[in-house]
Amino acid sequence: MRNGTIRRKAARLYAKGIVCIMAAVSCMWMSVTYGISPVYSLGTNSISQGQVIPTQQEKSEVIPNSENCPIVTVISIPGLSFMELQPEWLDRLPALRKLATTGRLAAMNVRVPYKGLESVYATWGAGTPADGKGGEGWNRAERRDGQSALALIRRFAADGAEAVASSVSVLVPAYPSLKRDNAEENYLARPGLLGETLKRHGVRLGVWGNLDEPGGGTDRFKRPAPLMIMDGQGTVAAGDVGRGTLIADPAMPSAVRTDTERLVEEWRVFVAGRKARPAEGTDHGALAVMELGDWYRLYAEKAWYEPSRFAERKRAVLEQTDRLLSRLTGEMEASGRRHVLWLVSPKVHAEAWIEKWQLTPVIRWSSAIAEGTLMSSATTRRPGLVAAVDVAPSLLGEFGLSRPEGMIGLPIVSAESRRDSRSPLAVLLSDMQQMANVYALRPTLLYGLAGYEVSVMLLGLIALRWAKPLGRLRRWMRGLLFSVLLAPGVLLALGWAAHMDKPLLAGLALTAPLALGMLAAAGSRKIPQLMRTLGWIGAGTGTLILLDGCTGAEAMKRSVLGYDPIVGARYYGIGNEFMGVLLGASLLGLSAWLQVRQMRPRLLKNCGAE
Structure with missing residues (x-):
C-alpha cells in the first residue's frame, strides 16, 4: 500500500x-x-532595450528649407569584404579609413533564398526577400540586337505606353515578370516598393554604373543596381547604367574602368536638382545609387592573373575607389547640405567566401557625426549585425518615412555595444x-x-x-x-x-x-x-x-x-x-x-x- x-x-x-x-x-x-x-x-533578446538607441539627431547649423532636404548617396561595391577593412589595407586608403573610423558600422547578412546579385538588390528595394533573377537595367535609348528598352517595356508591361511616354532614364524591361513571380512566392515581395514609396513622397531617384564585362569575344551585360530603387513600373527617373560610365583602360579588368570623373559630375548635377526634378514644391530630397564594378570585374577574371600582378591590380582598384570616396565626402562636407553616405556590398569576393568572412560591410557616414559606433536593427538585435531586408526601411527612415505594408525589414539604428576600449571597427573585426x-x-x-x-x-x-x-x-x-x-x-x-x-x-x-x-x-x-x-x-x-x-x-x-x-x-x-x-x-x-x-x-x- x-x-x-x-x-x-x-x-x-x-x-x-x-x-x-x-x-x-x-x-x-x-x-x-x-x-x-x-x-x-x-535572455531571448541578445540586446537589452537600453543598448539599442534610435539614430542620433545629426547636428546641423543649416536652417531646414526646400534646398536642405536629405541627400542620400548609396555606393555599392560588389565583392567588397571585411578583408579590405583590415588595418594593413586601410593604411593605404585614407577615405575608406575615414568612413570606417568616423561612420557607423555593421556586418550585413546578404544571404537570401534566391540566387544572384539581382536578388540581393531586389531584396534591398523590397524590404523582404525578393527574386530578382533576370532583372537588369537598360538606358532609355539603348538598343541590343535590334531591340530597344522602350520597345520591350511597351511589349511586356500593361502600362508600358505610360512608361515610354514619361521622361525616365533607366528601365528594367523584366519588371512585369519579376512582379508576377514574386507575387507567387511565399514572401509576397513587391519589387520596387522602396522606389515607389520615395517617388510618391517627392524624393528624386537616380542610378549610375554597371558590372558589364566587355571584350573577350563576348559582350556580357550585368546591371542589377536599378532593381534597388526602381518604381512600380520598373523605371528610374535619372541615371546612366550604359557603357558611357566606362572608359577604356588596357591595364584594368576587362580593359575598362569606371569613369569616376563623369560619375562625380553626374552626381553633382543630380544633387543640385537640375535633373529629374519633380513638380514645384514636391522636392523632398534625393537618393542616388552608384554601382562601382571594377572590383567585381577584377575577381571575375582572377584566374588569368599571376599572383603578384593580381595583388598589384587589387591595390590599383581600391585606390581608385578611395579617390572617388574622397571626392564625394569632400563635396558633401563643403556643401552645407544634409548629406548621408551609405557604403554597401551585395556579396563578398571569392577569397573572403573561402575564409568564411561571408557577411558584407555596411557603413553609414555623415559629416554631422564625428564618432564611429556600431549599428544594429530589431531584426537581429545584435550590435554590429543587420540583414539585407533592413536596407529599404533604413533608407526610408533617412527621409522621415515609415516602412509601408509589405516590408518585413526594420530600420538600422545606432547600437551601443558592450563597453570596450577598442574601436568599433576593431570590435566588429574580432566578432x-x-x-x-x-x-x-x-x-x-x-x-x-x-x-x-x-x-x-x-x-x-x-x-x-x-x-x-x-x-x-x-x-x-x-x-x-x-x-x-x-x-x-x-x-x-x-x-x-x-x-x-x-x-x-x-x-x-x-x-x-x-x-x-x-x-x-x-x-x-x-x-x-x-x-x-x-x-x-x-x-x-x-x-x-x-x-x-x-x-x-x-x-x-x-x-x-x-x-x-x-x-x-x-x-x-x-x-x-x-x-x-x-x-x-x-x-x-x-x-x-x-x-x-x-x-x-x-x-x-x-x-x-x-
Whole structure:
C-alpha cells in the first residue's frame, strides 16, 4: 500500500513538473514570437532595450528649407569584404579609413533564398526577400540586337505606353515578370516598393554604373543596381547604367574602368536638382545609387592573373575607389547640405567566401557625426549585425518615412555595444573572426558528434550482451554514455571561448565531454549514485542554458550548436537545437530526482533493518 501511495505521489509530481516545463517553454516561445517585454529577463533578446538607441539627431547649423532636404548617396561595391577593412589595407586608403573610423558600422547578412546579385538588390528595394533573377537595367535609348528598352517595356508591361511616354532614364524591361513571380512566392515581395514609396513622397531617384564585362569575344551585360530603387513600373527617373560610365583602360579588368570623373559630375548635377526634378514644391530630397564594378570585374577574371600582378591590380582598384570616396565626402562636407553616405556590398569576393568572412560591410557616414559606433536593427538585435531586408526601411527612415505594408525589414539604428576600449571597427573585426571560426567548425564538429553518438549507442547495445561478466567494460560504456549527455553543455560553454584558435576549440569540443563523462562514471558505480549523477547533468545543463539566456545568450550566439548569423535563420533567443536540449535536460533532471525520491524510503528501510 505504501509503495502504491509513493508511486501515485511521484506520478503527480512528475505530471506537475511536465506542466511547469511546458508552461515555461510556451511563455518563452510566445515572448519571442509576439515581442512581449518580459522576455528580456529570460535572455531571448541578445540586446537589452537600453543598448539599442534610435539614430542620433545629426547636428546641423543649416536652417531646414526646400534646398536642405536629405541627400542620400548609396555606393555599392560588389565583392567588397571585411578583408579590405583590415588595418594593413586601410593604411593605404585614407577615405575608406575615414568612413570606417568616423561612420557607423555593421556586418550585413546578404544571404537570401534566391540566387544572384539581382536578388540581393531586389531584396534591398523590397524590404523582404525578393527574386530578382533576370532583372537588369537598360538606358532609355539603348538598343541590343535590334531591340530597344522602350520597345520591350511597351511589349511586356500593361502600362508600358505610360512608361515610354514619361521622361525616365533607366528601365528594367523584366519588371512585369519579376512582379508576377514574386507575387507567387511565399514572401509576397513587391519589387520596387522602396522606389515607389520615395517617388510618391517627392524624393528624386537616380542610378549610375554597371558590372558589364566587355571584350573577350563576348559582350556580357550585368546591371542589377536599378532593381534597388526602381518604381512600380520598373523605371528610374535619372541615371546612366550604359557603357558611357566606362572608359577604356588596357591595364584594368576587362580593359575598362569606371569613369569616376563623369560619375562625380553626374552626381553633382543630380544633387543640385537640375535633373529629374519633380513638380514645384514636391522636392523632398534625393537618393542616388552608384554601382562601382571594377572590383567585381577584377575577381571575375582572377584566374588569368599571376599572383603578384593580381595583388598589384587589387591595390590599383581600391585606390581608385578611395579617390572617388574622397571626392564625394569632400563635396558633401563643403556643401552645407544634409548629406548621408551609405557604403554597401551585395556579396563578398571569392577569397573572403573561402575564409568564411561571408557577411558584407555596411557603413553609414555623415559629416554631422564625428564618432564611429556600431549599428544594429530589431531584426537581429545584435550590435554590429543587420540583414539585407533592413536596407529599404533604413533608407526610408533617412527621409522621415515609415516602412509601408509589405516590408518585413526594420530600420538600422545606432547600437551601443558592450563597453570596450577598442574601436568599433576593431570590435566588429574580432566578432567577424569569431563568427568565421564557428561557421568553419560547425559542420565538422556536428557531423562528428552525430557519428560519435550513433557509435556509442551501438556499442552500448552490443555491450549489454556481455555487461555482467565484464564489469570494467560496463563502466567504460557508462562513461561514454555520460559523455553523450554532457556534450551539449560543453558545446554551449565553449561559446564563451570562441575567441580561441580553431584547432584548440575543436580539441576541447572533442575531449572535454569524454573526460567529464569518465569522471562522472567513476563516481556512479551504484544505482542511487547513478540517478543522482543523471539528475545533476540534466539540471546543470538546463541551468546553464537559462543562465546564458539571462545574461544575453553570449555563449549560445557563438556556440557551434547555436544559431549562425552567417546562415541567418535566427539571430537571437534560444535556438531550436538548444530548446530541444533544454527540454530533454529538464525532463532528465526531473525524472532522476523523482526516481531518487522513490528510492529513498526503500534505502532507509534497508538501513533500519541492518
